[in-house]
Amino acid sequence: MKVGKAFLISADYHLVNGKTYVRLLMKGKKLFRLYDYYEPYFYLDAPESESKNILALDLAEGGKKIKVTKVEPVERTVSGKPARLLKVYADYPFNVPAIRKALSGYGAYEYNIPFAKRYLMDKGLEPFSLYTYEREGKFLKRMISHEDKPARLKEMAFDIETYNPQGMPRKDIDPVMMISYACSNGKSGVLTWRNPKAPMPFVKVLAGEKETIQEFCKIVREEDVEMLYGYNSSQFDLPYLEARAKANNIPLKLGRDGGSFKISERGLTVEAKISGRIHMDLFHVVKFLGTIGALKVSKLTLENAYRELVGKESETKSKVQKLEIYKMWDDEDMRTLLFQYSHNDSRETLELAGHILPMEVQLSKITKTPIFDVSSSTTGQLVESLLMFVSVSKGAVIPNKPSDFEVKDRSAHMIQGAFVKLPTPGIYENLVVFDFRGLYPSIICSHNIDPYTLNCTDCKPEECHVSPTGARFCGKKQGLVPFVLDNIVRTRAGLKDQLKKLDKGSPEYADMFARQQALKILANSYYGYLAYARSRWYSRDCGESVTAWGRHYITQTIAKAEAAGFEVLYADTDSVFMLLGSKPNEEAMRFMQNVNSSLPERMELELEAFYTRGVFVTKKAGTSGAKKKYALLDEKGRMKIRGFELVRRDWSKVAKETQSNVLKAILKDGSKDKAVAIVKETVERLRSGTVPLEELVVNTRLNKDPDKYLVTSPELSAARKARAAGIRIDSDAMIGYVITKSGSTVSEKAQVLELAKDYDANYYIEHQILPSVLKILRELGVSEDDLKFKGKQTGLAGFF
DNA sequence: GCCGTAGGACTACCA
DNA sequence: ACTGGTAGTCCTACGGCG
Numbered sequence: 001m002k003v004g005k006a007f008l009i010s011a012d013y014h015l016v017n018g019k020t021y022v023r024l025l026m027k028g029k030k031l032f033r034l035y036d037y038y039e040p041y042f043y044l045d046a047p048e049s050e051s052k053n054i055l056a057l058d059l060a061e062g063g064k065k066i067k068v069t070k071v072e073p074v075e076r077t078v079s080g081k082p083a084r085l086l087k088v089y090a091d092y093p094f095n096v097p098a099i100r101k102a103l104s105g106y107g108a109y110e111y112n113i114p115f116a117k118r119y120l121m122d123k124g125l126e127p128f129s130l131y132t133y134e135r136e137g138k139f140l141k142r143m144i145s146h147e148d149k150p151a152r153l154k155e156m157a158f159d160i161e162t163y164n165p166q167g168m169p170r171k172d173i174d175p176v177m178m179i180s181y182a183c184s185n186g187k188s189g190v191l192t193w194r195n196p197k198a199p200m201p202f203v204k205v206l207a208g209e210k211e212t213i214q215e216f217c218k219i220v221r222e223e224d225v226e227m228l229y230g231y232n233s234s235q236f237d238l239p240y241l242e243a244r245a246k247a248n249n250i251p252l253k254l255g256r257d258g259g260s261f262k263i264s265e266r267g268l269t270v271e272a273k274i275s276g277r278i279h280m281d282l283f284h285v286v287k288f289l290g291t292i293g294a295l296k297v298s299k300l301t302l303e304n305a306y307r308e309l310v311g312k313e314s315e316t317k318s319k320v321q322k323l324e325i326y327k328m329w330d331d332e333d334m335r336t337l338l339f340q341y342s343h344n345d346s347r348e349t350l351e352l353a354g355h356i357l358p359m360e361v362q363l364s365k366i367t368k369t370p371i372f373d374v375s376s377s378t379t380g381q382l383v384e385s386l387l388m389f390v391s392v393s394k395g396a397v398i399p400n401k402p403s404d405f406e407v408k409d410r411s412a413h414m415i416q417g418a419f420v421k422l423p424t425p426g427i428y429e430n431l432v433v434f435d436f437r438g439l440y441p442s443i444i445c446s447h448n449i450d451p452y453t454l455n456c457t458d459c460k461p462e463e464c465h466v467s468p469t470g471a472r473f474c475g476k477k478q479g480l481v482p483f484v485l486d487n488i489v490r491t492r493a494g495l496k497d498q499l500k501k502l503d504k505g506s507p508e509y510a511d512m513f514a515r516q517q518a519l520k521i522l523a524n525s526y527y528g529y530l531a532y533a534r535s536r537w538y539s540r541d542c543g544e545s546v547t548a549w550g551r552h553y554i555t556q557t558i559a560k561a562e563a564a565g566f567e568v569l570y571a572d573t574d575s576v577f578m579l580l581g582s583k584p585n586e587e588a589m590r591f592m593q594n595v596n597s598s599l600p601e602r603m604e605l606e607l608e609a610f611y612t613r614g615v616f617v618t619k620k621a622g623t624s625g626a627k628k629k630y631a632l633l634d635e636k637g638r639m640k641i642r643g644f645e646l647v648r649r650d651w652s653k654v655a656k657e658t659q660s661n662v663l664k665a666i667l668k669d670g671s672k673d674k675a676v677a678i679v680k681e682t683v684e685r686l687r688s689g690t691v692p693l694e695e696l697v698v699n700t701r702l703n704k705d706p707d708k709y710l711v712t713s714p715e716l717s718a719a720r721k722a723r724a725a726g727i728r729i730d731s732d733a734m735i736g737y738v739i740t741k742s743g744s745t746v747s748e749k750a751q752v753l754e755l756a757k758d759y760d761a762n763y764y765i766e767h768q769i770l771p772s773v774l775k776i777l778r779e780l781g782v783s784e785d786d787l788k789f790k791g792k793q794t795g796l797a798g799f800f
Numbered sequence: 801g802c803c804g805t806a807g808g809a810c811t812a813c814c815a
Numbered sequence: 816a817c818t819g820g821t822a823g824t825c826c827t828a829c830g831g832c833g
Contacts (some may be wrong), residue, residue, distance in 0.1 A: 703811080
């Protein structure tokens, strides 16, 4: 018996001599595996008297016998209430569904939990924690204790460059020209099979493509890489390498077992797993950050993610055009830049990983999910993971996933959401904005909103929380969701206090900061999960109550502000925009304190900021104010702009820049004349035909297969024409198109940038510039004609 | 056949 | 494949006109 210390990284399962063993991937000095015998099972809602019949089940699949190995009665809670269930053990994890199906006359639970996840939950194990354990050979005897300390792994980022004379490279024909890598120990380089013009220290020239691939695998093995990063590597680099290895008749030995990788489909995403290592495709993580709003970029490219998250500009990206890469390879002079480009790609990928990994590690620890799964999870899966873990630890049965029918039923009727106040359009001075900190999480905790506390019978009516919808939530026993969420919110508050006392450069700071980031993401996801149609803990009543209370608190705050003599200009979900008028800032702060004194303990109205000026506009049609669209100037001269065309990617750069400059002229300089001059200048520039096509590109995403659209939009039309011209368009591609002169409808005129030869100045003036600036300038009494004509306006006479 | 418009399809934003 | 609320574009169908 040996005692050891190692970090738990992940788990899967494996059969040894016909028995099911969970394999824990551990990190000590190196990565190694510990085997632990464990029996698969699920719960059946059947009387104990059925045990014998269940044990005697005679089942087979594909000629192989399926056995129920054991049945035992257990006490658990179901939907928050105590219940007696049968725990039905199966011979193998993959046989659980068949056994459950054979017993479909009874209700069943937890029959579709991945076995390794089952094990981790039952044992209460947390990835990335340091465990002290006892083992005999490769078999785990017991876990003794653990410390809350994140593991550091040997990391490497890689990237391949492929020959692409046809635009997109073809894996069966076009070779890999170079493979670059960058390791956390500082080693980096480019492997290739053509010489640089003059020797370059980081370039290693091999005999050919075959040797280049072999050398890369060798380095992965020699460096004993534990974490391998790529950017879209699951869908591009790894499958491409595999195809090229095959074309060269060599194995792709990336795994620690000498194997290549396995593709696993997780929902809609595809993930490559490398045996004995952790492969993390940063593209998925960047996409995740995009969906939760933590990252705002027009396209989820490595270059954009690097700029936004690392805060630096990529050194070589801008110098290389994707479509020109093959030419650079064939040109000895340009090849030098291509080597640098490739080298930087992996180094920047590694740097990006450095900014992302700490948060991923913390999400892994908090949700008790191995990091590989975390890196390809949706918010719903993360929230669910943690609820499942806590549920098991409390002896509660995990609710089943809804059937397709239930999902449809749940989705059929929407839940009423937040309140948005209609603003009066205009230009205002001296505003103050307050918002509720974590409105929905604090409502859920304060009012104990949970599927299990709903309409409880345990407490007296006066002890219950009664939501504005009439739903009642138990006032005595805390529900599962409030329990988990309360923990998250409190832990995060504690961390934020500690962070204030720490030095920003210290290593503890980085981990703690990442932990609070992870907690924030989770806290903000619970409301969405309660109202998510595929959720295991879905509750329409809960979802409706959260938003109803939200509307209640915000409208109450508006009423209080008005009673205190403030004009409330605008409000959206959890924020109020008030006009200070001649009142001093302190009066607004007193109002805030007053509101807070009457709110439940965990709810708080906070000062967002004071603003010197603000612009609210009308909707395009009609005269009523537009919601979710405003621009503010704070006391430090910074602009806060929401909803305007200039923050949208589906507007051209000329229109966005013009609108931005107009807002600047009005907010900062307070000059209408300057704003008008800016517009006129742009209109003239467009008319003269000298605006570069790049400034006229409109980016729009095709969210489905181009063949599945019912109507032809400009982006679809442009995409079709591009395809016909041999440009590859993916099913979810971002289409950057220009409105050209040829054609009658806008769709006909739309051409992908690569195919556009000219532009329709009239379209850009009438449909991009004027609509985007007019709604702002109309507030200052500027008309359309004031903007269209050069110099002094002479009325209609000048036109004819 | 041309014009104007209502309604639908669709995207991207705010919170 | 976490929620709902919102603005806005272009397309399509349709009715009126003549």
